[in-house]
Each structure stands twice: as structure tokens, then as C-alpha cells.
Amino acid sequence: MIQNDLLENEQVEKILSPHPLSFMKLQSLCLFLIIWGVLVGWLVNFSEYKDLFSSNEWFPVLAWGLVLLLVGVIASLLTIKWSIFFFYLGMFAGGLGLMLSQGWLADSGVFIPFYSVAISIIGFLIVELYRKSHKYIISNLRVIFKGGIVTKRERTLRYDKITDINAKQGILGQIFGFGTIIPISQSGFGLGSDQSFAAGGVELGTKKAGFLGLFGGGKEVQTPRARSYYELHGVHPYKEIKNLIETMVQSNVITPYQQEQVEFQKEQVDVQKQMRDLLKKQIGSKEEQEEGPES
């Protein structure tokens, strides 16, 4: 399969996949669901607050949903990904819909833990499927990034087109020896930006209609960032791969001395061409001279 993708004289150095723990951000969303679901189950059924929760059948559902959405909002704001909030919202709405349609609202103390665990298991499986869909091929000529569960994506990056290499390793990566390497291409692929915006409104006037003045400002910071399909995400062993990529880039980049040599060789070739042309001309004129007197 991989052999078909290779070019002439291309040899595969390494075939990599992300480390199982490299998508911990996604896995922790599922982990939180399990912990909170089980905690709600314990609070409703076994804790000293069980009387409080049993006083109204909506209390456990509201407590579960509020914390879920609150954590969803906080996580979304911190990671600038609203998909987390919508995931939790969808999960809450789905659970509520099931409870209402099946009449399980009175048994929410049992339903919520089981529902949370079931959804989390599905979540873990999806994350694992997503992880397994990644494939990075490091050859002697280029890096091939492949991935996608439904839509297949691919990126090919030649070493001579890499301008920068950004590498990062979190605490989990340091413990388990994996890390992320983002090769930034000459076109700027691999760069993202962090944006922040601040705005303030001032209402002028005191009675019916006030004047609202809006003032705002924003700033943007460029940062190495790419989707996991387009970077070497959570590769193991990190240090070895990083060294390999850097060695490959170094061996494919022309140094200033080599550039001088190339320029010099070009000049030499030009001079030789001119000499050849001159020689041809001289030979041609000689032949004409020799043919002339005879004729």
C-alpha cells in the first residue's frame, strides 16, 4: 500500500502513528463525563444529600446538566473550541430526551451514571478511531501526512521546503516519551494565530434613548499550529523522530557555501558555452576561407 505512494529512489525511514495518550484532551472530556456521571449517581443514591435529591425528580437532572454545561463553557473558553460545549449540550439534551420519552425521570439517579458511562465509552472508541486514522511516513525525500476517518486527507512536505521546525512536549509526553513536531513550510503552512479581542460599550444620556458608543481593539499572535493530520502529532519516540527530521532537513538544505559553488559552476558553464560558440564560429569561418579559394 505504502510502496505505491513512493517516488523513484524513495525509501521509507519510519512509519508513525500518534501515541495512545497523545489525544488526552479529547479523552479527558470522556473521562470527566464518567467521573461526573458516577458522582451524580453516588450523590443521588448513597450520599448524605440523597434526601435533598429525592425531594424533586428534576433536581438530579438539573444538577447534572448545569455542571456539565458549566464545565463545557469553561473548557470551550480555555481551548477556544465551542465544539466541546456543543458536545456536552448534545449529550445533556439526548439524556434528557431519553428520560422524558421513556419516563425514566424518576430513576435519573440510575440512568445518569449508566448513560454517562455508555456515552463515554463511545467517545473513547471514536477518539481511538480518530487516532488510528493518522499515519505519518518519513522517507528520505519527504514527509507524508495521511489521515481522516471519512474524508481522507493527505499532505506531502519535501524537506527543502521546510523553513522551521516547531516541537512541543507536554508533561504526559515527557513521561511517556512522545511529542508533537510541526514542520512549517515556506508557504506558512503549519502557522496559526491566537486572536484576542476586547470591547467596551458606553451609554450616553440618561432618559429614554441613550447613545451607545462601542470601542474595541484586538491583537493577533502567530503561533505554530496545525491540525493533527498535518503535523507529526504525539509521535513516539519523540527525541529520535525530532533528530531524524532535523537531520533530513539539514541534509536537504543548501548551505551558503554550496550556493556559492552552484553560482560558480553556472558561471563556468556559461563561459564554456561561450567558448564553444566562439570555437564553432572560428571553425566555421576557417572552413569558409578554405572553401573560398578553391571555388
Add this chain to the structure above:
Amino acid sequence: MAVSPVDVVIFAPLAPLFGLLLFWFIQLVFIESQKYLLSKIWDRHKPLCRFTNFLGILYQTICHALGYTVTKSGISNFYVSINYGKVVPKKEKKGIFEWMSNSFLFMGPFFIPALLLLICFFLIIGSGVDIAQSIEYTFAEGMINFGTNLYAFSEYLFSFLISIDLLHPAHLGFLILLIFLGMGIRPSYIDREERIKVDMIYDLKNIKSHIMHKPLYLILLFFIAYLFFYVSFLFQQNWYVALFSIFGWLSIIAIVSLLIAHMIILLIKTTDRMATYRKLLLYLTIPISYIFMRIVFFFFLVDFSKSVSLLIMVLSTIVVLFLMLRYKTNKLKTIAKMKQLRVEDDSKRPIRK
């Protein structure tokens, strides 16, 4: 019995100090033993060892940062990795402030994480520990009171631990914290990759050089301790012994957490020679046996159900471990057969066939 003024004025303040030093030394020995065990499993369990290193360095760096905060030096940079931690103060303060922040760095990891755990413990049990009252303020009474306070606390702690409810989130959280504390409570880290010799002597040398670097500050600390004792004596309160007893409690918590961490590391080391699925089976025995017993006791109510469940969990783990070692490795088979292989002169050399 008449109380000697010399005893009260000079020797009595030293009593809890000696007691504390003893406990602190025991804690150091346990830390050393744990580091030895970890270095034995380094090759097979690098991530675990790196994790414990990280915990140790994290505690140490937090303590150092706390030292800079207490001395109002401020923090300009805070960096933690699995084998290195660094805190840069905003203002470089010299003298007693520098010494204090360094004290936090060297001594803090022994006490500060344990203090957090002690607070959690009191929050969970929902009551305090009775402190022994001082009457005569002598050396002997100081020792006895210190010991009594430690005994009272140990009774609370062990009663809690042997009846811990692992299905209670707070109890489970406390146990996890206790394990995390035990894994990382040390002032230095192990590192087999770079072959750095970091042992108890190294830790003690650090602390000794820190103390001997500025002996005047040590004398000042002693002076403050004595002053505190005299104030307690003047007001007829047990503040002095109570303060040192708290330090003793911290040591006890640390020693218990180290013991639990030892058990876990030993279990990991023992299961190293097993196949992965057998290992998994053994580790699954722990929660399954506990949950099974709790379910049984949920329907058949008995006294001490939590303690019995814990006991059965430990016993079943030991039995499963024993069976796996017995039948799937040669670990427990060799003794009898080796005797038969010995040569006639009883020189304990096996016969070569």
C-alpha cells in the same frame, strides 16, 4: 515531685524537637528505600519512574515558589519538567529571606504536601484530634505529650484507613492523593539515564550545607523556638508541643503514604515476570474483589463490612499473585529441586549434566 527549673528552662523545649527529628529520620529512610526500589524497576517502568520524578520535582518547585511568596520576593518565572524545576524570583533578596526561601526548597517537600493531605484528612473525618495538656512543662512531660499526640493522631488515621470506603468519592480521592504524595515525597529525584548518584546522603548533605552555611539563622530559629516555649509556659498553654505534634503528624502521614507507595512498587516489581494478560487479571482482582464484597454486604448487612471488604481484597490479591507465581513461573518451584541437584560434598554447586 519537684520540677527542676533547669529542666524547664533549658531541656524541656528540646523534647518535641528530638521526637520530630526521629520521625523525620524515619521518613528519610523510607524515602531512600523507595528510591532504591524505583531504581530497580527503572528499565521496565520508565514512565512510572518519570512520573514519580515529576511529582517530586513539582512538590519541590511549588515549595520553592511558596518560599519566594512568603518572603515577598515574587515569582517571575516558574518552570517544571520531569527532571528539572526552576523558580526565578522577581527580586533577589539576600540574607534571612534567601535562607528562608532555600529552607522551603530543601525542607518543604517533606512537610508541605503532607500538610495539604492533613487538611484533607481533617475535612473528611470532620473532627479534630485531642491535644494532651501540659502541666509541669518538663523534658519528660514534653516527650510524653508529644508521643500521646502522635498516638492519638495515628489512631484516627489508621482507624480511617482500615475502614476506608473506596466507593465514597472523597475517601477514594484521599487514597489517590495519599498514593501520589507517597510517590513524590522526596527532595531529590532518581535518574538512571544520566547515571547521577542521588541518595539520602546527597539530600542530607544539601540540608546540612544549607544549615551550616548560615549557623546564625539556625541559632535564631532555636531562639524563636525557646521563646515560643516560654510564652506557652507563661500562659500555661500547650501551644509549643501542639505545634511540633503537627509536624509529627505530617511525618506520620508521609511515612504511611510512603508505605502504601512501597506496596504498589513491590506489586509492580513482582508482576514484572508475568505475561501481560495475567498481570491485567491480577490488577483486576483488586477492584472486582472489593466491589463484589461490597455488593454482598449491601444485601447481607454485617458489622465492619468496609474493613472486611478491604481485607478480602488484600487477601484475594495475595492469593491470586501467589497462584500465578506458583503455576506460571519457576519462582516458587526451585527450592526443593535445587537440593536434589547438589553434589555429594554439599558444596551447593549444581551437577552439570
